[in-house]
Amino acid sequence: MNLNIKATKENTYDAIVVGSGISGGWAAKELCEKGLKTLVLERGRNVEHIKDYTTAMMDPWEFPHRLHHTNEMREKHPIQSRCYAFDEATQQFWVNDKENPYNEVKPFNWLRGYQVGGRSLMWGRQVYRWSDLDFEANAKDGHGVDWPIRYKDIAPWYEYVERFIGVSGQAEGLPQLPDGIFMPAMEMNCLEKHVAARIKEQYKDRIITIGRVAHVTEKHNGRGPCQYRNLCARGCPYTGYFSSNGVTLPAAAATGNLTLRPDSIVLEVLYDKDTAKATGVRVMDAHTKQTVEYYANIVFLNGSTLGTTWIMMNSVSDRFPNGFGNDSGQLGHNLMDHHFGVGAGGEFDGFEDQYTSAGRRPNGIYIPRFRNVNASTMQKDYVRGFGYQGGAGRGRGIGNEGIGVALKESQTIPGKWGMGIGSWGEHLPYFENKVTLNKEKKDVNGLPTLDIDCEFKENELAMRKDMQQSAIEMLEKAGLKNVHGYDGAPPPGHCIHEMGTARMGRDPKTSVLNGFNQVHAAKNVFITDGACMASSSCVNPSITYMALTARACDHAVSELKKGNI
Incomplete structure (x- = not known):
């Protein structure tokens, strides 16, 4: 890997990839392996695999504050510290909110990681294929615009990605949740197995399965296997889970075609109106603040949903006065996130002679979508659907008395078994859920910030009632006691599945990208991160970004060879 920290005079490449996270890492791998000299631009610092996972092997008592948040941490990270994965061991992977502000027109938790690898270092690793229930939803119920692809278009790319990254899971034969290429599944514990059996007895329309997760449960291409430490957000020195740093960027570097330039903030896409193509990008050095231009035949924007959209909005010209490729007026609109933080939990009498013995499994159970799947499951109050993630375990200690x-x-005596399930629901694409550039309020680099105006609406709120009530009902039918529902109502963004704002579509008048993730008005620019999504489904989206990226790279190189871009 060529680590190009100081800009050289040789600023022309075959391809430029903006961002080094989940989709950017995949773009780098695919383009490099197809023979293209590829420059990867990352706005954050360099993080080297294993070497820079400085807290990965530390025990809780080795941290000054025993992993708790300090006032200083909350001051620097008032937004980031709301995330479950943020603590004293992982704070280095999350942005400083004071230096990287944004403006909440309505409450929105924008959770970010600015470094090589992006959020692939801290992500939740749940990977579920979409089905045509998802790709056809917009066309069937009229929300958003029709996806220009269907499951058959992306299915081979899901398989391609799964074989490379390693996904453990259990095949279930459900049309709404297509099976993939799975490594041996992680095992459910005794209470999870019990509840799964009871759910199967009580319901004909739902099951409990083990989560499908991007962890290798056996050795795979020199990686892993997963050590069941559940310290993943610190970075994995065993490469037990998929990250750009551990998997795709090394594959790209192995070709000799990769140049990685961290601390490089992309300001805009450069455009030649005579050829109707992008020529490259303009970049600001994060330290010196000096700008430099890089040139390439192909540009992939993978700066995360809102990062990519910021670049597009900041790229104005006579041809694109309202943002790069924004002929449709859709750029920045249709922002989505999954709504979650709602479900139920309860206690279980029994299994006192059993305890988990397989370490700390970095995974939970999954209940696939069972609402609005077919004619017999249609709901009157809302469209689309939701799924559940969760798990069971034993409490620690029988009391806190004595000294x-x-x-x-x-505290050494195990407590009662308990189980909880929380739901992830689909967020519809609303035009009025949007981001816009605010040129009055600047960040630490003197650059415009984003105004974020996004909310959950009537459909999501109606769905949440069912999400909670169904969770209570299932746990009670499974034999749990003292079942209680909850709805924490976190704002959009908090699920860290933000998507939309530069959607794919069939018609350039109503979308930003075509069916191969190309900007309609500049065919050599591709967007394959979350910005491209035309709807949100109810499952974790990252593997869909990966599959779309691999597919788009294949198309890009094919078109380049044909002289079409």
């Missing part, structure tokens, strides 16, 4: 030895001994 010294007595207290310690009480």
Whole structure:
């Protein structure tokens, strides 16, 4: 890998990839392996695999504050510290909110990681294929615009990605959740198995399965296997889970075609109106603030949903006065995130003679979507659907009485078994959910910030009632006691599945990208991160970004060879 920190005079490449996260890493791998000299631009610092996972092997007592948040951490990270994966061991992977502000027109938690690898270092790793239930939804119920692809178009690319990254899971034969290429599944514990059996007895329309997760459960291409430490957000020195740093960027580097330039903030896409193509990008060095231009035949924008859209909006010219490729007026609109933080939990009497013995499994159970799947499951109050993630375990300690030895001994006795399930619901694409550039409020680099105006609406709120009530009902039917529902109502963004804002579509008048993720008005520019999404489904989206990226890279190189771009 060529680490190009100081700009050289040789600024022309075959391809430029903006961003090094989940989709950017895939673009780098595919383009490099297809023989293109590829420049990857990352706005954040360099993070080297294993070497820079400085907290990965530390025990809780080795941290000054035992992993708790400090006032200083909350001051620097008032938004990021709301994330479950943020603590004293992972804070280095999350942005400083004071230096990277944004403006909440309505509440929105924008959770970000600016470094090589992006959020692929801290992601939740759940990977589920979409089905035609998802790709056909917009056309059938009239929300958003029709996807220009269907499951058959992306299915071979899901397989391609799964074989490379390693996905553990269980095939279930469900049309709404297509099976993939799976490594051996992680095992459910005794209570999860019990609840799964009871759900199968009680319902004909739903199941519990183990989560499908991007962890290798056996050795795979020199990686892993997963060590069941569940310290993934610190970076994995065993490469047990998929990250750009551990998997795709090394594959790109192995070709000799990769040049990686961290600390490089892309300001805009350069455009030649005579050829109707992008010529490259303009970049600001994060330290010196000096700007430099890089040139290439192909540009992939993978700066994350809102990062990519910021670049597009900041790229104005006579041809694109309202943002690059924004002939449709859709750029920045149709922002979505999954709505979650709603479900139920309860206690279970039994299995006192059993305890988990397989370490800390970095995964949970999954209940696939069962609403609005077919004629018999249609709902009157809302469209689309939701799924559940969750798990069971035993509490620690029978009490907190006493001091010294007595207290310690009480904490070594396992408590009761309990189980919780939380739901992830689909967010419809609304034009009025949008981001816009604010040129009055600047970040630490003197650049415009984003105004984010996004909310969940009536359809999502109606769905949440069912999400909670169904969770309560299932746990009660499974034999749990003291079942309680909850709805924390976190704002959009908090699920970290933000998507939309530069959607794919069939018609250039109503979309930004075509069916191969090309900007309608500049065919050599591709967007394959979350910005491209025309709807949100209810499952974690990252593997769909990966599959779309691999597919788009294949198309890009084919078109380049034909002289079409």
